[in-house]
Amino acid sequence: MSGGSLTLEGVRKEFDGVVAVEDFNLSVSPGEFVSFLGPSGCGKTTTLRMVAGLEQPSAGTIRLAGEDVTFAKPNERNIGMVFQSYALFPNMTISDNIGFGLRVRKQDKDDRKERVAELLDLIQLPDKGKSYPYELSGGQQQRVALARALAISPQLLLLDEPLSALDAKIRDELRSEIRRIQRQLNITTIYVTHDQEEALALSDRIVVMSKGQMEQVGEPFEIYNNPATGFVASFVGQLNRLPVTVIDPALGRLRVGQVEVRTTSLIESPKGAEVSLMMRPEEITLDAEEENVLEGRVEAVTFLGSIVRIQVAVDGGRLTADLFNERLLQLPVAGDATQISFPSHACWVMV
Amino acid sequence: MTILNAPTPSSLAPDEVIEAPVRRVHPLAWLILIGIGLYFFVPLILTFWWSLRAEKDVLGFEAYGRLFADANFWSSLAETVVDSIATIVLSLLIIVPTAFWVTLRLPKLRPAVEFVTLLPFVIPPVVLVLGILRLYARPPLLLTSTYGSSRLVLICIYAAISFPYMFRSVDTGLRAIDVRSLTEAAQTLGAGWATILGRVILPNIRVALLSGSLLTFAIVFGEYAIAVYMAQHTFGPFMANLTRSKVYEPAAMAIVAVAIVWVAMVMISYVTRPRDRR
Numbered sequence: 001m002s003g004g005s006l007t008l009e010g011v012r013k014e015f016d017g018v019v020a021v022e023d024f025n026l027s028v029s030p031g032e033f034v035s036f037l038g039p040s041g042c043g044k045t046t047t048l049r050m051v052a053g054l055e056q057p058s059a060g061t062i063r064l065a066g067e068d069v070t071f072a073k074p075n076e077r078n079i080g081m082v083f084q085s086y087a088l089f090p091n092m093t094i095s096d097n098i099g100f101g102l103r104v105r106k107q108d109k110d111d112r113k114e115r116v117a118e119l120l121d122l123i124q125l126p127d128k129g130k131s132y133p134y135e136l137s138g139g140q141q142q143r144v145a146l147a148r149a150l151a152i153s154p155q156l157l158l159l160d161e162p163l164s165a166l167d168a169k170i171r172d173e174l175r176s177e178i179r180r181i182q183r184q185l186n187i188t189t190i191y192v193t194h195d196q197e198e199a200l201a202l203s204d205r206i207v208v209m210s211k212g213q214m215e216q217v218g219e220p221f222e223i224y225n226n227p228a229t230g231f232v233a234s235f236v237g238q239l240n241r242l243p244v245t246v247i248d249p250a251l252g253r254l255r256v257g258q259v260e261v262r263t264t265s266l267i268e269s270p271k272g273a274e275v276s277l278m279m280r281p282e283e284i285t286l287d288a289e290e291e292n293v294l295e296g297r298v299e300a301v302t303f304l305g306s307i308v309r310i311q312v313a314v315d316g317g318r319l320t321a322d323l324f325n326e327r328l329l330q331l332p333v334a335g336d337a338t339q340i341s342f343p344s345h346a347c348w349v350m351v
Numbered sequence: 352m353t354i355l356n357a358p359t360p361s362s363l364a365p366d367e368v369i370e371a372p373v374r375r376v377h378p379l380a381w382l383i384l385i386g387i388g389l390y391f392f393v394p395l396i397l398t399f400w401w402s403l404r405a406e407k408d409v410l411g412f413e414a415y416g417r418l419f420a421d422a423n424f425w426s427s428l429a430e431t432v433v434d435s436i437a438t439i440v441l442s443l444l445i446i447v448p449t450a451f452w453v454t455l456r457l458p459k460l461r462p463a464v465e466f467v468t469l470l471p472f473v474i475p476p477v478v479l480v481l482g483i484l485r486l487y488a489r490p491p492l493l494l495t496s497t498y499g500s501s502r503l504v505l506i507c508i509y510a511a512i513s514f515p516y517m518f519r520s521v522d523t524g525l526r527a528i529d530v531r532s533l534t535e536a537a538q539t540l541g542a543g544w545a546t547i548l549g550r551v552i553l554p555n556i557r558v559a560l561l562s563g564s565l566l567t568f569a570i571v572f573g574e575y576a577i578a579v580y581m582a583q584h585t586f587g588p589f590m591a592n593l594t595r596s597k598v599y600e601p602a603a604m605a606i607v608a609v610a611i612v613w614v615a616m617v618m619i620s621y622v623t624r625p626r627d628r629r
Contacts, residue, residue, distance in 0.1 A: 054535055074538040081539040087532035091554040100550075101540035145536075152540060
């Protein structure tokens with residue numbers, strides 16, 4: 001089994017005059033794992049539902065494996081879908097749930113049985129075939145939902161926030177499980193989530209969406225490190241934003257209060273412009289070792305286990321610094337005067 | 352009036368059944384309970400006692416024997432049973448797809464649909480039947496010219512009267528499951544509407560369907576006013592007739608009717624009881 005390609009061209013969706021998705025263009029290669037990431041109401045689920053055929057686009061074309069399926073009914077597309085609420089059929093056993101799509105396709109009973117057993121092995125629940133959905137935990141139910149979607153050998157797998165209803169620990173487990181199965185079957189997958197960590201961990205590419213618009217499409221590393229818009233920068237990961245004044249755009253010189261800092265990234269604003277300097281919390285250190293040094297005062301220290309999050313008030317704003325936990329780390333306390341520093345290549349300017 | 356107090360289909364998952372804490376019951380509560388018990392059971396018991404007195408100076412089932420020997424009893428019973436089943440089928444055929452579609456696609460219409468299904472409560476049966484006769488007992492819509500066609504009209508009226516019960520039962524059943532997700536899951540797996548309804552939705556609201564059907568059965572079984580106006584020889588009119596000519600048989604027949612409806616009620620509680628698995 002392997003997936004087909006998926007192409008969306010100029011796809012648009014309106015609900016009673018309100019635009020939910022605007023000019024959505026995307027080409028997904030066979031076997032690729034693409035996430036739609038954004039806050040609720042950004043149009044990611046609507047887009048997924050249009051791909052599934054559960055909503056009809058107001059404009060645009062959707063092609064699955066080269067074939068125009070824009071207005072095909074959901075049961076005429078060869079897709080598998082996993083829902084946030086699992087949506088297992090409560091009246092059927094796990095085996096019957098998994099075999100449902102094959103039964104609808106009138107597949108021979110023995111073949112069906114064989115295929116169901118194969119999938120039960122794939123999701124590592126070989127003994128649960130005769131159980132009913134209510135006898136399984138949430139994580140197990142969602143595995144079954146995944147198997148049910150995969151049973152019909154779909155060209156495309158759609159997952160709509162499949163982990164949102166699960167506990168943190170199960171979520172992590174199932175996340176790697178989904179990725180393992182996706183790689184093993186090499187099936188084209190669209191994954192909808194509002195959880196940036198999930199999207200970063202799973203995806204070959206991420207589509208960040210906001211208010212019905214595509215903000216950025218790229219690989220996780222690129223999205224995180226080179227966010228194209230302010231929205232992407234603030235939605236994906238933690239981000240510091242410090243008001244600065246441009247001194248010399250060509251040399252990357254900026255002023256924070258009375259202190260001068262430098263960035264190696266491009267400044268498009270003219271001299272004297274008031275802009276924002278952006279940097280990730282993990283790029284900031286609590287000493288004067290890096291190129292740009294600021295004086296500040298510790299406001300709060302939050303111990304999160306593997307990292308320690310420290311909030312520092314500096315001239316003109318507040319910065320968050322994430323330090324790795326070490327056994328010998330001397331934790332600062334609120335009220336301490338401190339220096340912070342960050343390299344010039346770690347920060348960039350946004351208007 | 353037991354009908355109105357009948358259990359609604361249980362939407363509780365088994366684990367939601369909460370054990371009632373052991374409590375002392377207020378003496379007044381006992382008093383009320385006993386009062387209501389007397390109110391319900393004294394007439395029943397007296398009717399039963401009366402029905403046993405057909406033979407002089409002996410208590411026995413003579414009246415029942417005579418009743419069961421009457422061919423008209425059996426024909427009216429059979430007719431009523433057939434009418435009830437036809438009503439149930441018609442009511443299900445109208446209400447299930449309507450409730451399903453309202454739940455799935457037109458949730459905004461629910462209050463309107465609910466109101467329409469409640470109309471039989473607002474309109475007294477006599478008004479309903481006179482209105483219907485006014486429309487259908489004369490050209491151009493003459494549908495009551497033969498006994499058989501009147502019977503069809505009667506079944507249609509009964510179906511309308513069953514709507515409040517049927518809609519509520521089915522609606523409760525549909526609300527207890529995630530209709531939209533289940534439908535969409537089945538759709539993406541390749542199922543058409545018939546498969547979705549037949550294999551996914553209906554089996555999961557089985558209890559609600561049974562409960563609605565049994566309530567409808569109970570209503571049709573005891574209906575008198577409309578049947579009389581439609582000149583139908585069903586159970587209600589037969590019993591009323593019997594009262595005019597016989598002494599003990601009507602009491603026996605009342606007991607039989609109550610027994611049949613009670614059996615239906617017990618069946619409702621049986622099929623809707625909380626179980627290990629739903």
